[in-house]
Amino acid sequence: MICGSAGGMCMAPLAETVVRALLDGLAEGVLAVAPDGRIRLVNGAMAQLLGTPRARLLDRRPADLEDGDKWVPPVLRRCLETGERQAMVLERAGRRLALTAVPLPEGWVLATARDITELDRLERQVERMTQERERYRHELAGLRAGQAGRAEVVGSSLAMQRVMDLIRRVAPVDSTILLLGESGVGKGVLAAEIHRLSPRRSGPFVRIDCAALPGSLLESELFDYSPGSFTGARREGKPGLIEQAHGGTLFIDEIGDVPLELQVKLLHVIQERRIIRLGAVTPTAVDIRIIAATHRDLEAMVAEGRFRADLYYRLNVVPVKIPPLRERPEDIPVLARTFLDRFCARYRVERTLTPEAVERLVAYSWPGNVRELENLVERLVVTLDEREIRPEHLPLPAPGGPPVQVREIVPLKEAVAALELELVGEAYRRFGSSVKVGRALGIHQTTAARKIREWKARQERTGRG
Numbered sequence: 001m002i003c004g005s006a007g008g009m010c011m012a013p014l015a016e017t018v019v020r021a022l023l024d025g026l027a028e029g030v031l032a033v034a035p036d037g038r039i040r041l042v043n044g045a046m047a048q049l050l051g052t053p054r055a056r057l058l059d060r061r062p063a064d065l066e067d068g069d070k071w072v073p074p075v076l077r078r079c080l081e082t083g084e085r086q087a088m089v090l091e092r093a094g095r096r097l098a099l100t101a102v103p104l105p106e107g108w109v110l111a112t113a114r115d116i117t118e119l120d121r122l123e124r125q126v127e128r129m130t131q132e133r134e135r136y137r138h139e140l141a142g143l144r145a146g147q148a149g150r151a152e153v154v155g156s157s158l159a160m161q162r163v164m165d166l167i168r169r170v171a172p173v174d175s176t177i178l179l180l181g182e183s184g185v186g187k188g189v190l191a192a193e194i195h196r197l198s199p200r201r202s203g204p205f206v207r208i209d210c211a212a213l214p215g216s217l218l219e220s221e222l223f224d225y226s227p228g229s230f231t232g233a234r235r236e237g238k239p240g241l242i243e244q245a246h247g248g249t250l251f252i253d254e255i256g257d258v259p260l261e262l263q264v265k266l267l268h269v270i271q272e273r274r275i276i277r278l279g280a281v282t283p284t285a286v287d288i289r290i291i292a293a294t295h296r297d298l299e300a301m302v303a304e305g306r307f308r309a310d311l312y313y314r315l316n317v318v319p320v321k322i323p324p325l326r327e328r329p330e331d332i333p334v335l336a337r338t339f340l341d342r343f344c345a346r347y348r349v350e351r352t353l354t355p356e357a358v359e360r361l362v363a364y365s366w367p368g369n370v371r372e373l374e375n376l377v378e379r380l381v382v383t384l385d386e387r388e389i390r391p392e393h394l395p396l397p398a399p400g401g402p403p404v405q406v407r408e409i410v411p412l413k414e415a416v417a418a419l420e421l422e423l424v425g426e427a428y429r430r431f432g433s434s435v436k437v438g439r440a441l442g443i444h445q446t447t448a449a450r451k452i453r454e455w456k457a458r459q460e461r462t463g464r465g
């Protein structure tokens with residue numbers, strides 16, 4: 001019930017009935033103090049929030065209210081003192097109350113009170129749930145990224161489906177597999193996938209990159225016991241990679257780079273499944289499955305006498321040709337999104353590719369294949385500040401544009417030197433190693449390494465590094 005008294009509210013009976021119903025229907029507490037400093041209006045919600053019967057509040061001065069009701073006066077007092085709106089949140093008997101006091105014309109003050117205990121609880125709950133959702137999102141992205149790193153082969157094109165069908169058929173048997181394809185097409189991930197799908201999956205998967213090591217070192221890596229300590233008369237040490245692969249898979253990457261002398265020894269291992277350790281007399285049996293890979297044309301090398309025909313036939317039991325990325329553009333969107341998810345999770349950022357950017361990726365020819373795409377996505381995730389990756393962010397040549405553009409006339413020597421460094425830099429960005437840069441540009445690895453250093457130094461000088 002709304003109570004008015006003389007000198008206080010003056011309303012027509014109908015209006016008073018309406019206002020009374022309105023005020024008592026509010027969930028918010030309302031209290032009005034008249035210009036004489038006495039409480040002249042209290043609605044039901046306010047009496048309930050104060051825990052005091054309305055009759056005990058009416059006509060009292062706020063300052064005279066007994067202790068339990070002292071939480072209302074501060075907000076009213078401040079409002080009366082300053083003549084300005086006041087707001088505060090107070091805790092009372094385990095509840096949180098939001099209080100306001102507003103000065104009205106002719107010396108009246110209106111106070112309101114709202115129980116925000118439940119609202120606060122819900123807010124905290126929403127905040128906790130948002131934090132949890134973020135945590136789960138990161139965990140999920142991390143798990144996905146981890147799985148992708150563990151040889152998840154992505155590809156929906158017909159060409160890749162065929163490759164995967166073949167791999168699923170040959171993985172369970174122990175036949176030797178020869179993976180063929182340009183650099184960066186995914187020979188390494190497919191080799192790991194074959195191992196994962198084979199009964200040897202719980203055994204070791206050992207990889208050796210024959211292009212990365214000179215012949216003598218390659219031989220000792222494969223066959224030797226690495227020099228170790230001597231305990232008593234016995235020589236201790238780590239077995240060579242072939243022995244390390246015992247019970248599992250030996251992945252010989254870039255087999256086309258193995259020198260002729262070493263090819264004989266490898267042939268022996270493949271035929272006999274035994275190795276003679278360097279300096280030893282008796283052979284040691286090894287139980288290994290061999291997967292070899294190369295970007296070279298082994299048949300042509302055989303014809304030129306640079307690769308042994310007998311080794312070639314031994315390796316070429318199940319040849320698997322992996323097409324370059326430009327021949328399966330349907331795989332580009334899904335690969336790009338897989339790499340985007342992986343690197344966003346790794347670097348804890350959020351990035352998206354616009355449909356136009358994806359179109360641009362699909363239109364490019366990717367000479368460095370999947371590795372080039374992976375490197376580009378990582379670079380964009382790390383270097384871009386913007387959330388959206390758009391076509392203008394992609395450092396790719398316009399489709400169909402000339403490979404070299406002349407912008408001004410400079411001495412030929414300078415132009416050639418500048419172009420050379422640009423080329424080395426671009427190849428390094430795509431392939432990521434001096435061995436591969438050397439191979440792509442047809443120069444020796446040491447020359448490639450020197451030129452990469454020069455390119456990096458120039459990047460640093462020009463602040464582009």
Ligand SMILES: Nc1ncnc2c1ncn2[C@@H]1O[C@H](COP(=O)(O)OP(=O)(O)OP(=O)(O)O)[C@@H](O)[C@H]1O
Nearest residue numbers: 152153154155183184185186187188189370371374
């Ligand atoms: N189908 C694919 N799905 C997911 N990732 C892939 C796929 N193909 C290639 N990659 C990724 O691209 C990169 C290059 O692949 P990989 O090293 O297997 O290529 P490669 O053909 O063995 O190259 P190289 O001959 O230069 O050694 C790797 O980081 C690999 O994870």
